[in-house]
Amino acid sequence: MTSPFPFKRQLPITATSLIESLRRVQIDATEEHLRRFAALDYAKTIERGGVLKPGQEAKDIKVPSQQIAQSIQISAGDYAVYWKWQKTKIVYDVEPTLMQALADMDTSDVLPGGVLRQLPHPNPLFIFTGGHPTVHKDGASGLIRALYVTGQRADKTMCDTSDPDAAQFQLTFVSDLVNDDGDVVDSDSVRISIELADHSFTIRRAIEQVLKDYAWEPLLADRASDDQKRNYLEALAHFGVAHLLYVCSDKADTHRQAVGRRPPRKGQRPDRPVKLHKVGWNIGPAIKAAREVTEQAQRTSGGTAQRTVAPHIRKAHLHTFKHGPGRRLAKVKWLPPIFVNSKGEQVMTDGTIVPVTQ
Template sequence: MVSRDVELGRSVAEIAEMVVADMHMADQTLRGAGLGILPDYAINGGVVLSAVPHDVLSLVEVRQMVNLSATRRLWSRLKNVCAMHPDMVSELWSYKAGRVPGGLFRRLRVPNPIAVFAEPPTVALALGGHGRLLAVVICGRHRAGGVFCLTSDERMDELAIIAICEPLAEDGSPLPSLDGDRPTWEYANLSIPAGDSDRFSAEDLAEWTARRDGLDAPTDGQREIITRILQLLVYLCSSKADITAPVAPRGKAAKRGRRERQWKSRDTFLRVGWRLGPALKAARERAQLARRSTERAGSGPSGWRQYPHQRGGHQKTVWKGPGRTIPDSTLVLPYWVSQDLLADGEAPEGIVRPVR
């Protein structure tokens, strides 16, 4: 019987391959329209898109395809794929990030990754309706030059994010492809400041994005997607994030060289939350069971003690280095309140109680 981890790995491999194929198809479409040089300009500078004739493709289509093609070219230098464990994603979705410093995003643990969801969560879409969040493409950008770059580039002062969603019909099934070739996907583009003086929350990002799109206020879909992306990015910037690198091949596999090893193999992905996510889910389930049993038994004779419960975790920014000038993010794990009131065997192990 195939284990759940193997099934999740296969799902990540399938989605990652579709995402990269779609980005490559955008590049091929631009080449077919005689606009194949635009992704190079988007990386190295050189042309204003509004000055390009659009006889075949609209300006909106050209911009989106240029974004996809340029980010794919930069991604292909390292080919980093972060496989997001669904249990870890569920936990991150429940944690608040608060206001964060932009400089934190210059400390992304994995350069230019594509974060792929093994079990894509359902989210509200920016333009209405719902869809599955398949992947988040993360790239760097230099605002002054208006060009894409690696997230490790010293010029990088903002993150360029592309959230790729699969819209769903009312019955929950994927929408059919319009042209039978490219999938019917929706792309949410987001810019996240990465300057040392920047401070913002998810709501700030949503309002900036709404103004960019000519809206008076953010839509519910914009708020949700931006909140989810920020929760994900804050964790990926943590120096203590549960990110496991693939095991280096040995013997004959090592001799074949990196070029022969497929990037889309589940054995080459960076696993995010595959250890911590299931542990947190199990602890949460035990906490809910313990709370129900305590409520049935009553609150105790004294009447003033809080009933045993698990206080939710959250993400916070901490400052390190000389003069505490280097931002880092840390995940404050859930911990127990009035744990001593629990019956023997009810308190889950492995929950960290933060030091006061």
């Protein structure tokens, strides 16, 4: 297959155009890689929750080296993640301002166990039409465009996120790597695992486990330092967990949007329509409007004698509240950015609450 790089994304970028691009750029290339080593059946076995290992029970898989075997495992896992999503086709289309608020939020709070098990839909795909800037481990500029979420059991076999035996969520990030002109010059895929803690935890603790367990693709040139790798994985893990925690809130700003069924190609079955959920398209504009008011106040009130408080923005953050008999229950509230004007008055946008049994 001829490489599509470099290319420019057509504007405006939509959820549907990104989904199609993921299939064309990411999945088709992965399928070609697997076909080369006769490993497509291996990938399908992974998606069904199997434990087949390349070169052992699958005698037809061509594995001339241990590095190639490890590369096939990674590619087969990515391919299985895509087909696991195809079974549900749940898409969260995240509003860009909310995306930025979640990426920037303070994550120092201790969270009660079980929060992430409240994911409302199985195996979702987060789509980021705004693209979140990131720095690849090799120093290249990137934009996070998508995040697949799947489950993993304690024995490392794949499962649905709703499976009661799920011990971890696998987060598969897909990013555009871009040059100074904004052209997409490559695509990057990173899959990390987040423990579904049934005890209290912090995002920092979850990230430390990611850094400990991650295995890099062995066939790609690796010029990155340990610090560059750590910073890249830490940024991805923080970004992914923040978005998961938000949609796990029972008052998250989400609503279903109808998507028409695409006409089938000649001789093919009709394609199952995407189930599109708009995330943050009410609260995002409210955050943006409040930010603009505060920034205007900062420009006009600077240096005035009457000013007692500099206009500023408090970061979005998570906070756990105890409630119920004996205060034995806990609920986690996502507090959006709070904007404080020059009089010390707070400009609030609506928060979200997650009820959790501790």
